[in-house]
Amino acid sequence: MLQTFMYAPGDVRVEEAPVPHVNKPTDAVIRVVRACVCGSDLWPFRGIEKPYENGPVTMGHEYIGEIVELGTSVTGLKKGDFVVGSFATSDGTCPICQAGYPSDCVHRDFVGAAQAQYLRVSNAEGTLVRVGDGSTPDEDLFPSLLAASDVFGTGYYGAWAADVTPHTDTAVVVGDGAVGLEAVLSAKMLGAKHVIAMSRHEDRAAIAREFGADQIVAERGEEGIARIKQLTDGLGAQSVVEAVGTQQSMTQAIGSTRRGGSVGFVGVSHDQSIDGEMLFFSAVHVHGGPAPVRRWLPEFVDKIMHREINPGRVFTEELPLEKAAQAYRDMDERREIKVMLNPWA
Amino acid sequence: MLQTFMYAPGDVRVEEAPVPHVNKPTDAVIRVVRACVCGSDLWPFRGIEKPYENGPVTMGHEYIGEIVELGTSVTGLKKGDFVVGSFATSDGTCPICQAGYPSDCVHRDFVGAAQAQYLRVSNAEGTLVRVGDGSTPDEDLFPSLLAASDVFGTGYYGAWAADVTPHTDTAVVVGDGAVGLEAVLSAKMLGAKHVIAMSRHEDRAAIAREFGADQIVAERGEEGIARIKQLTDGLGAQSVVEAVGTQQSMTQAIGSTRRGGSVGFVGVSHDQSIDGEMLFFSAVHVHGGPAPVRRWLPEFVDKIMHREINPGRVFTEELPLEKAAQAYRDMDERREIKVMLNPWA
Structure with missing residues (x-):
């Protein structure tokens, strides 16, 4: 064979x-x-x-x-x-x-x-x-x-681990690869009122929109975090999916989450190191792993x-x-x- | 004044x-x-x-x-x-x-x-x-x-963030300072069937017992993790409270948690850096911060x-x-x- x-x-x-x-x-x-x-x-x-x-x-x-x-x-x-x-x-x-x-x-x-x-x-x-x-x-x-x-199961798990429910006002997805796009679809399935996809590739953003994304944010890093806060009364989103697996994407995900909110992380981790003090004072939930x-x-x-x-x-x-x-x-x-x-x- | x-x-x-x-x-x-x-x-x-x-x-x-x-x-x-x-x-x-x-x-x-x-x-x-x-x-x-x-509110939050409920078979508390001891009391209040306090100081272990600890584990680090696994059918505990705030205690807490389980972390973080790959494959929930x-x-x-x-x-x-x-x-x-x-x- x-x-x-x-x-x-x-x-x-x-x-x-x-x-x-x-x-x-x-x-x-x-x-x-x-x-x-x-x-x-x-x-x-x-x-x-x-x-x-x-x-x-x-x-x-x-x-x-x-x-x-x-x-x-x-x-x-x-x-x-x-x-x-x-x-x-x-x-x-x-x-x-x-x-x-x-x-x-x-x-x-x-x-x-x-x-x-x-x-x-x-x-x-x-x-x-x-x-x-x-x-x-x-x-x-x-x-x-x-x-x-x-890929869909993993995106779904990301949204679930980020605690997306019908009570979720805003869910954010960091990463516009296939898993990130599936997380957009999943966040909608799980009932998020408003889903923001972070993407700077028009072909991917188009699928994110098809999957139900209400808004596309092209900024990354600190600028991306600032933009998400601007869109969420300065607080950050209740639910954020990290669907990349890099240091930058994890930092962006935690920074985009409001205190007490949840990060679902499903990007297979590579050279990520999460600063304990940053995580502590972010007061977020982090959950992820193999879906x-x-x-x-x-x-x-x-x-x-x-x-x-x-x-x-x-x-x-x-x-x-x-x-x-x-x-x-x-x-x-x-x-x-x-x-x-x-x-x- | x-x-x-x-x-x-x-x-x-x-x-x-x-x-x-x-x-x-x-x-x-x-x-x-x-x-x-x-x-x-x-x-x-x-x-x-x-x-x-x-x-x-x-x-x-x-x-x-x-x-x-x-x-x-x-x-x-x-x-x-x-x-x-x-x-x-x-x-x-x-x-x-x-x-x-x-x-x-x-x-x-x-x-x-x-x-x-x-x-x-x-x-x-x-x-x-x-x-x-x-x-x-x-x-x-x-x-x-x-x-x-x-101190009690923080210990309680640690147990709550570690998702201790009456469905919890085993809750583990890493750290026998005052917060850790209060986490033992709290894990019992929240209904854990079996609470293990990790302590190597007899005066503190005595209070842990008064507060309801069913078992004291004196080993630390890798040995401590091995002992917890031995006591939990090789799986680790469903709920683990990290009540110290150091690199070693966080690693010990995540390592003592079974896959899909929860770490409540309430030790104020100092020089902690959590390896993303370790966290990913541990498949645990991590939640904490200021109680x-x-x-x-x-x-x-x-x-x-x-x-x-x-x-x-x-x-x-x-x-x-x-x-x-x-x-x-x-x-x-x-x-x-x-x-x-x-x-x-």
């Missing part, structure tokens, strides 16, 4: 690899119908993380597909089911899963080989969600179902199947899997927001 | 100073019945903060007393009322107060001259709480009423007047105000946990 590997910064190759099979009775193997490239895949592509230091590594953690092989202990799913799963696998039964944090399951594995024709998924029973009755959904729903696997996507996945799938939301809008390009390297370059060079891969095209 | 000043590290003096009067129609002046020394007063005493760089500064932010002068716009209180107030003044009406964060009121002042015979309090209407019917309560209740002004004491002050006063709680137990010594310097030394050298000052002895 075809599988995507990263060899070095900027060096992505699609090569022949053995088809995976069930190893443990709790595994499933799926025929990947669509996969995609994540913003977090760009960190190693840019050499900021180096997982390939000991050899090439498989890539990809977002997927929809059809179950082709099932471990003997998996009873809630059947071969042929069309499914979507989280980027982190979870048993669904441990205390951490039960508390609502499946992406921190004590038996968690991070999916890491989804940019391929087939994928083995551990903890299948707790991880995979059957789509509708299990038959293949309309193809125009593929992008949104795929988005639910991570517990599986918690909400059935609800997401339901809304997508009923065409109530269209989170797949962040995919601006679709390529055959064999052109994965181009997908990385297109995202790295910001020609595309997010690229979907078809392993069978 | 007598007023406490700090001149330099280790140099505390009680000197004659003018009696304060009402400046603004929202002020009150109280005759201070008891004040005390706060753990945070030891930071400048030790030279870690240097507020006295431009001359001696008045000290003290915890107080109970009797109103002797009232601004014309204060209608909810009257001269002669026995009152307790927060270390931060608040108008009680701004959006931040209304959201439950009075210590971040947009009109906040930090009280800073309470180790004295008289004290001017701004935002009196929103800040001061009448004790009972306003007459002087039994003297044995003074310590607990005084504790409500800050919104006023939010719960009526409830605290009620419980104290009904002798349901005894947070004043953390005072291990009472001295006349004129011996304030000794009070600082006794706390700095850990001979006493917390020292109450009587301005009229």
Whole structure:
């Protein structure tokens, strides 16, 4: 089968690899119908993380597909089911899963080989969600179902962790990458009265508006904070999503939050260091980490199947899997927001 | 009148100073019945903060007393009322107060001259709480009423910010200073089934036990984290209070918290820097800052007047105000946990 590997910064190759099979009775193997490239895949592509230091590594953690092989202990799913799963696998039964944090399951594995024709998924029973009755959904729903696997789930978690509710007057999203855009959509879903997207790219701002952003703020850093305060009676916003993962974006997020408000942080952290005194006197809540996507996945799938939301809008390009390297370059060079891969095209 | 000043590290003096009067129609002046020394007063005493760089500064932010002068716009209180107030003044009406964060009121002042015979309090209407019917309560209740002004309120906020509820199996308190001990009492009040105090001083551990601690853990740092995990099925505690304010204590607190759990941080931060990646993958909630004491002050006063709680137990010594310097030394050298000052002895 075809599988995507990263060899070095900027060096992505699609090569022949053995088809995976069930190893443990709790595994499933799926025929990947669509996969995609994540913003977090760009960190190693840019050499900021180096997982390939000991050899090439498989890539990809977002997927929809059809179950082709099932471990003997998996009873809630059947071969042929069309499914979507989280980027982190979870048993669904441990205390951490039960508390609502499946992406921190004590038996968690991070999916890491989804940019391929087939994928083995551990903890299948707790991880995979059957789509509708299990038959293949309309193809125009593929992008949104795929988005639910991570990028939308992560944006949603950002808004949820920032405590967005119908009582939220103003929610701000720092970061106009795909996760940030999904956070805009999510903040609206969760009931924020007024959503401000911080963006300086017109193509991204346009999607933010489609997703319900009431206002776009182009300023960054101290100027961005000042602008948000100006728009919120000098107080800052009740809820702010940090969807980048840099020192600057975190500082901007905390600074834009009113005292007692909440920062949801879902940008995978890189070289961030949060000053304790600044955090203390900001009096904000900070919550984030790997999004517990599986918690909400059935609800997401339901809304997508009923065409109530269209989170797949962040995919601006679709390529055959064999052109994965181009997908990385297109995202790295910001020609595309997010690229979907078809392993069978 | 007598007023406490700090001149330099280790140099505390009680000197004659003018009696304060009402400046603004929202002020009150109280005759201070008891004040005390706060753990945070030891930071400048030790030279870690240097507020006295431009001359001696008045000290003290915890107080109970009797109103002797009232601004014309204060209608909810009257001269002669026995009152307790927060270390931060608040108008009680701004959006931040209304959201439950009075210590971040947009009109906040930090009280800073309470180790004295008289004290001017701004935002009196929103800040001061009448004790009972306003007459002087039994003297044995003074310590607990005084504790409500800050140290108990701050410990309570730590437990509340760590999301302690009757659903909490295990709450951990890092720090066995007066705030940490009050956090133990508070975690029990808020319903935690099992409270672990991290302490290596027998006098403090004894009070922690009196306050309801089920277990004492003496280990610190990585060993302390390992011990907490051992006591919590390898997961860490749902709720952890950080009541010290150092890098080590914050790392210990986050490390002792289970994924998805909550850290309440109320140690005033000094040279803390929180690693973003560690925080991200810990998946915890972090919330803290200056405790919104006023939010719960009526409830605290009620419980104290009904002798349901005894947070004043953390005072291990009472001295006349004129011996304030000794009070600082006794706390700095850990001979006493917390020292109450009587301005009229």
